[in-house]
Amino acid sequence: MKTLTFAATAALLSFSTASFAHEYKLGDLVIDHPMAFNTAATAQTGGGYLTITNTGDSADRLVGVRADFPKVELHTTEEKDGVARMMHVEGIDVPPGETVLLQPGGFHVMFMGLGGDPFEVGEKIPATLIFEEAGEVEVMFSIEERGAADKVDHSDHKMSH
Numbered sequence: 758m759k760t761l762t763f764a765a766t767a768a769l770l771s772f773s774t775a776s777f778a779h780e781y782k783l784g785d786l787v788i789d790h791p792m793a794f795n796t797a798a799t800a801q802t803g804g805g806y807l808t809i810t811n812t813g814d815s816a817d818r819l820v821g822v823r824a825d826f827p828k829v830e831l832h833t834t835e836e837k838d839g840v841a842r843m844m845h846v847e848g849i850d851v852p853p854g855e856t857v858l859l860q861p862g863g864f865h866v867m868f869m870g871l872g873g874d875p876f877e878v879g880e881k882i883p884a885t886l887i888f889e890e891a892g893e894v895e896v897m898f899s900i901e902e903r904g905a906a907d908k909v910d911h912s913d914h915k916m917s918h
Contacts, residue, residue, distance in 0.1 A: 783894040785813025786851065788886060791898040793868070796875040803876045804832075805866030805884070805898050809849075810856040817890045819857075820848040824884035827870030834862050843867065848889065866898075876900045 781788040791807040811817060822829045832843045841862070849864050851857050859865050868882070876882070882898040 779897070779899065781894050781896050783886075783888065784891040785815070785853075786811055786817060786888065786891050786894075788894060788896055791884070791896045792901050793876050793882065793898050794903045795878045795900055796871065798873070798875050800875055801869065801871050803868045803871060804861065805868060805882075806859045806861065807866075807896070807898075808856055808858055809851050811851045811853050814853050815890065816853055817851045817888050818848045819851060819886060820889050821887040822866050822884050823887065824868060824882060826868045827872075829869065829884070830867045831864065832867045833864050851888075878902045 779790060781791075787810040789808040789810065791805065793803050793805045796803045805822070809819065819831065822831065831846050831849055833846050834841050835844055836842075843865075845867075846864070849857060849859070857864070866884070868876075878900055880900040882900065883895065884898055885893050885895050887893050
């Protein structure tokens, strides 16, 4: 799990571009920039990504996500013998004073059963994040173009999603 100290995360988040910024708060948790990439017309799944910062003194755990899809799970990516596989996880720990990244190649939300309705740039996907201690928070995953972060001018910013 990739984590940053709270101070480092706060500094990095303060440099986020306004066009990409959307954050949610739930108690001591800050959920930043829920997003997913656009998918092919035939895709049956799509990955969701975000950043969770725990500003408190107690650990929490993301234990689920609800959204209007046949199945939504928390996953991680594991590599074995040069082959990456996505594996279901029961939860994602969010230690106190740290930031957890849900990103491609690591922890992520897996939206399953797209059924011919691909994620399209500009769409918003409502979802509810479920935490063991803090409870539930409604968020909107923004659908962004694959590679969009690479096209943003980062000269004035330290971090972009």
